Amino acid sequence: xxxxxxxxxxxxxxxxxxxxxxxxxxxxxxxxxxxxxxxxxxxxxxxxxxxxxxxxxxxxxxxxxxxxxxxxxxxxxxxxxxxxxxxxxxxxxxxxxxxxxxxxxxxxxxxxxxxxxxxxxxxxxxxxxxxxxxxxxxxxxxxxxxxxxxxxxxxxxxxxxxxxxxxxxxxxxx
Numbered sequence: 001x002x003x004x005x006x007x008x009x010x011x012x013x014x015x016x017x018x019x020x021x022x023x024x025x026x027x028x029x030x031x032x033x034x035x036x037x038x039x040x041x042x043x044x045x046x047x048x049x050x051x052x053x054x055x056x057x058x059x060x061x062x063x064x065x066x067x068x069x070x071x072x073x074x075x076x077x078x079x080x081x082x083x084x085x086x087x088x089x090x091x092x093x094x095x096x097x098x099x100x101x102x103x104x105x106x107x108x109x110x111x112x113x114x115x116x117x118x119x120x121x122x123x124x125x126x127x128x129x130x131x132x133x134x135x136x137x138x139x140x141x142x143x144x145x146x147x148x149x150x151x152x153x154x155x156x157x158x159x160x161x162x163x164x165x166x167x168x169x170x171x172x173x174x
Contacts, residue, residue: 049080099126
């Protein structure tokens with residue numbers, strides 16, 4: 001009977017989560033639900049910027065490194081600074097440099113988020129390389145070219161503002 005109740009609670013939690021019913025999600029976090037559902041939900045909470053339920057999930061023991069730091073990447077992708085700051089304060093960058101999150105913050109023109117990510121260990125040079133790989137896979141249309149040039153300029157400007165020396169190639173050894 002206990003497993004059946006847990007399965008029911010987990011299903012109710014998941015349905016509320018995807019419906020954006022944060023009141024029910026918050027109530028269900030107090031019940032017996034599977035940790036896997038909470039871990040998967042953490043990513044969605046970050047994606048939606050639901051900071052109150054995000055904090056409660058982390059307090060309940062959710063894995064903030066779930067799916068290769070996907071909660072942090074999701075929050076940065078959707079430009080939710082508060083969610084990013086919560087995840088960073090809990091150590092989201094401790095297991096990886098997470099250049100993808102930084103790339104999204106720069107694409108979203110969110111300097112405050114970019115600074116928070118860099119201060120917590122994200123690498124701007126890796127983020128720029130990640131961006132260039134992404135650009136190389138896109139169709140070369142005038143719209144994409146214009147947008148990507150603007151973002152690349154932002155990388156260059158922020159590199160200077162953050163006082164990070166540009167990465168210089170090492171000379172070949174004879």
